[in-house]
Amino acid sequence: xxxxxxxxxxxxxxxxxxxxxxxxxxxxxxxxxxxxxxxxxxxxxxxxxxxxxxxxxxxxxxxxxxxxxxxxxxxxxxxxxxxxxxxxxxxxxxxxxxxxxxxxxxxxxxxxxxxxxxxxxxxxxxxxxxxxxxxxxxxxxxxxxxxxxxxxxxxxxxxxxxxxxxxxxxxxxxxxxxxxxxxxxxxxxxxxxxxxxxxxxxxxxxxxxxxxxxxxxxxxxx
Amino acid sequence: xxxxxxxxxxxxxxxxxxxxxxxxxxxxxxxxxxxxxxxxxxxxxxxxxxxxxxxxxxxxxxxxxxxxxxxxxxxxxxxxxxxxxxxxxxxxxxxxxxxxxxxxxxxxxxxxxxxxxxxxxxxxxxxxxxxxxxxxxxxxxxxxxxxxxxxxxxxxxxxxxxxxxxxxxxxxxxxxxxxxxxxxxxxxxxxxxxxxxxxxxxxxxxxxxxxxxxxxxxxxxxxxxxxxxxxxxxxxxxxxxxxxxxxxxxxxxxxxxxxxxxxxxxxxxxxxxxxxxxxxxxxxxxxxxxxxxxxxxxxxxxxxxxxxxxxxxxxxxxxxxxxxxxxxxxxxxxxxxxxxxxxxxxxxxxxxxxxxxxxxxxxxxxxxxxxxxxxxxxxxxxxxxxxxxxxxxxxxxxxxxxxxxxxxxxxxxxxxxxxxxxxxxxxxxxxxxxxxxxxxxxxxxxxxxxxxxxxxxxxxxxxxxxxxxxxxxxxxxxxxxxxxxxxxxxxxxxxxxxxxxxxxxxxxxxxxxxxxxxxxxxxxxxxxxxxxxxxxxxxxxxxxxxxxxxxxxxxxxxxxxxxxxxxxxxxxxxxxxxxxxxxxxxxxxxxxxxxxxxxxxxxxxxx
Numbered sequence: 001x002x003x004x005x006x007x008x009x010x011x012x013x014x015x016x017x018x019x020x021x022x023x024x025x026x027x028x029x030x031x032x033x034x035x036x037x038x039x040x041x042x043x044x045x046x047x048x049x050x051x052x053x054x055x056x057x058x059x060x061x062x063x064x065x066x067x068x069x070x071x072x073x074x075x076x077x078x079x080x081x082x083x084x085x086x087x088x089x090x091x092x093x094x095x096x097x098x099x100x101x102x103x104x105x106x107x108x109x110x111x112x113x114x115x116x117x118x119x120x121x122x123x124x125x126x127x128x129x130x131x132x133x134x135x136x137x138x139x140x141x142x143x144x145x146x147x148x149x150x151x152x153x154x155x156x157x158x159x160x161x162x163x164x165x166x167x168x169x170x171x172x173x174x175x176x177x178x179x180x181x182x183x184x185x186x187x188x189x190x191x192x193x194x195x196x197x198x199x200x201x202x203x204x205x206x207x208x209x210x211x212x213x214x215x216x217x218x219x220x221x222x
Numbered sequence: 223x224x225x226x227x228x229x230x231x232x233x234x235x236x237x238x239x240x241x242x243x244x245x246x247x248x249x250x251x252x253x254x255x256x257x258x259x260x261x262x263x264x265x266x267x268x269x270x271x272x273x274x275x276x277x278x279x280x281x282x283x284x285x286x287x288x289x290x291x292x293x294x295x296x297x298x299x300x301x302x303x304x305x306x307x308x309x310x311x312x313x314x315x316x317x318x319x320x321x322x323x324x325x326x327x328x329x330x331x332x333x334x335x336x337x338x339x340x341x342x343x344x345x346x347x348x349x350x351x352x353x354x355x356x357x358x359x360x361x362x363x364x365x366x367x368x369x370x371x372x373x374x375x376x377x378x379x380x381x382x383x384x385x386x387x388x389x390x391x392x393x394x395x396x397x398x399x400x401x402x403x404x405x406x407x408x409x410x411x412x413x414x415x416x417x418x419x420x421x422x423x424x425x426x427x428x429x430x431x432x433x434x435x436x437x438x439x440x441x442x443x444x445x446x447x448x449x450x451x452x453x454x455x456x457x458x459x460x461x462x463x464x465x466x467x468x469x470x471x472x473x474x475x476x477x478x479x480x481x482x483x484x485x486x487x488x489x490x491x492x493x494x495x496x497x498x499x500x501x502x503x504x505x506x507x508x509x510x511x512x513x514x515x516x517x518x519x520x521x522x523x524x525x526x527x528x529x530x531x532x533x534x535x536x537x538x539x540x541x542x543x544x545x546x547x548x549x550x551x552x553x554x555x556x557x558x559x560x561x562x563x564x565x566x567x568x569x570x571x572x573x574x575x576x577x578x579x580x581x582x583x584x585x586x587x588x589x590x591x592x593x594x595x596x597x598x599x600x601x602x603x604x605x606x607x608x609x610x611x612x613x614x615x616x617x618x619x620x621x622x623x624x625x626x627x628x629x630x631x632x633x634x635x636x637x638x639x640x641x642x643x644x645x646x647x648x649x650x651x652x653x654x655x656x657x658x659x660x661x662x663x664x665x666x667x668x669x670x671x672x673x674x675x676x677x678x679x680x681x682x683x684x685x686x687x688x689x690x691x692x693x694x695x696x697x698x699x700x701x702x703x704x705x706x707x708x709x710x711x712x713x714x715x716x717x718x719x720x721x722x723x724x725x726x727x728x729x730x731x732x733x734x735x736x737x738x739x740x741x742x743x744x745x746x747x748x749x750x751x752x753x754x755x756x757x758x759x760x761x762x763x764x765x766x767x768x769x770x771x772x773x774x775x776x777x778x779x780x781x782x783x784x785x786x787x788x789x790x791x792x793x794x795x796x797x798x799x800x801x802x803x804x805x806x807x808x809x810x811x812x813x814x815x816x817x818x819x820x821x822x823x824x825x826x827x828x829x
Binding site (some may be wrong): 019020037038039040041042043044045046047049063068070072073075076189 | 436
């Protein structure tokens with residue numbers, strides 16, 4: 001728990017997408033390192049935390065808000081967009097319909113987050129089930145390119161690119177922060193500074209392979 | 223579907239508002255097949271090789287059930303053999319067995335119903351029901367005998383109706399797939415209990431159309447199924463949702479009005495009764511609305527250790543909605559010191575979410591002690607008048623009639639009781655405007671006293687508003703029902719139709735308000751007559767062919783679900799017809815074509 005108290009920034013991210021695309025599984029895979037086959041449907045919102053290192057010596061606490069996918073829960077989840085600096089748009093690569101709904105999730109997130117800046121990441125899940133794939137990588141990429149957001153495909157089951165996905169969005173937010181395109185603002189919880197001065201103790205950051213280029217399929221946001 | 227993807231950027235997806243009817247139609251047709259498929263899968267325990275090429279990966283039990291030592295007292299399967307029971311747990315179980323005899327006696331004495339004011343009962347309920355008798359006592363407290371009697375046969379009708387018209391089945395199926403898979407009752411895909419769970423949720427989705435299906439309901443129904451058989455569980459669930467004591471309707475209907483009301487009340491309780499914790503939470507920005515969603519909507523399922531959840535539920539079944547608030551207060555009160563020590567948003571939330579679930583955050587209290595604490599909390603809240611909530615807003619209570627017959631609707635709206643009258647005596651024929659015709663135009667249902675065996679009532683769609691609009695010859699010209707709400711349409715249809723009598727048999731007109739659907743164009747309809755049987759006038763769709771093509775189906779404008787008479791043979795015939803087109807069946811007896819109900823543009827799952 002100790003390392004939870006030592007970080008430079010805190011980013012608040014929200015995870016959205018259709019029912020059963022694998023939002024909760026992705027978060028469990030990332031935060032607890034386990035794959036849960038069929039987690040209970042998320043009722044309302046849920047909450048997870050993990051620290052990542054965006055560049056050597058800079059630790060960021062990611063506060064991850066998991067949301068219910070069923071349409072009608074939007075009246076509850078809507079309130080959680082406002083304080084988010086990043087949005088993970090999840091679809092299931094084995095379910096084409098979930099992909100067609102990404103636009104509406106994107107639009108809703110954009111509308112709710114205004115006037116604050118935010119970073120989007122399109123995440124395709126379940127790539128371990130290649131034989132059942134319905135959405136090609138190219139389609140995902142094309143969509144992401146069109147909307148000028150980053151894109152990655154993951155598998156929570158084999159924890160493929162799960163770390164990378166979160167590191168990717170965290171880095172992107174961090175870059176925007178250093179470039180001054182996102183600010184720490186009072187009254188907004190999207191980005192906060194951490195309680196410590198950098199590296200004051202030897203707390204272990206969660207291990208992230210340095211220099212691994214995440215598969216930045218179709219990321220054209222630079 | 224996929225072909226849409228190949229276009230150039232801006233590639234896809236289509237904006238949700240684009241009305242591309244062919245897409246809707248395809249989705250709708252797919253949905254029909256899906257519906258039928260889902261039901262068949264559950265009926266055949268998932269073994270339908272010709273229907274679904276590969277479901278093998280879905281079928282394997284989630285956890286190995288081979289090791290009996292890994293199953294606990296309550297039927298949950300653990301990944302590892304469970305440790306020996308603690309002394310407390312053993313004591314608890316022994317005591318339960320000892321008490322069973324007394325409970326049994328009580329059960330025998332009160333053959334049908336039990337008065338909630340019975341002091342002995344209350345005292346004992348707070349001590350905990352023995353697992354073996356839980357079902358029996360819940361059944362009495364929910365008054366299930368009466369429910370089953372009054373609604374005899376209705377559940378079956380609802381199931382069939384769901385099969386032909388529920389729009390929530392795929393979501394329900396997805397959620398059944400992940401409900402209590404770590405319990406021996408639900409661990410096998412498509413097992414009998416999963417089938418029951420699926421059927422109950424499906425039936426409820428056409429019964430209470432204001433809710434349909436909301437995630438979270440799956441868990442409650444599954445939990446009821448631990449202790450009650452299928453049909454009882456359905457009516458128990460109905461009681462929970464709309465019985466005045468529980469009224470969980472407001473927790474699950476769109477907008478979640480009751481949830482917000484309870485959360486506001488809970489804030490009040492915290493402010494007044496736990497001011498320090500409240501301030502601490504405010505400092506740490508912990509808002510109660512985050513953790514209370516699950517507490518209130520699921521009534522603590524999966525939020526507390528299971529044995530404690532059971533005890534809370536016993537009290538919940540006995541006392542109703544206020545238990546939700548009292549328990550929330552009780553949890554925070556017991557753990558107030560620990561909570562004050564936790565200094566961050568994350569740690570507090572993690573405590574409330576995870577640690578409470580495992581061993582009640584290592585509390586040294588036994589369950590009995592926790593329940594004693596609960597009683598103290600209850601008294602405190604009562605003294606401070608904190609259990610008197612602001613009265614419910616209108617939208618917390620179902621306003622649309624449930625899926626019941628016309629005659630019952632008046633009854634329902636009159637006393638607003640949840641005793642939804644059943645349709646067991648529903649008999650209905652929707653009239654033909656032209657009384658010279660020998661047989662009714664639009665179909666319907668049951669009660670022909672002579673026929674044996676008793677015909678099964680089934681709900682099916684017939685179409686076309688046109689004959690209805692002219693049914694009352696005195697009525698002004700056709701009413702435009704387009705762009706009006708479903709309720710308005712319903713009232714309009716009600717006004718325009720009159721009970722229709724067929725010699726020798728008594729019929730009432732019946733419509734189902736909730737499945738009156740409208741879509742693009744009222745002048746078109748999917749209903750077609752059989753060539754040669756009727757004149758060519760009025761309302762039929764203009765197609766000369768007997769095959770209904772895609773476009774025509776999209777054009778089906780107004781659909782009315784109604785019941786009609788048929789026997790089991792017909793039903794079998796219908797069941798066997800698997801493809802969409804095959805569903806146009808000629809029922810010789812009444813000279814009708816009818817088609818299966820479709821929900822087109824109204825399907826909420828299709829955007």
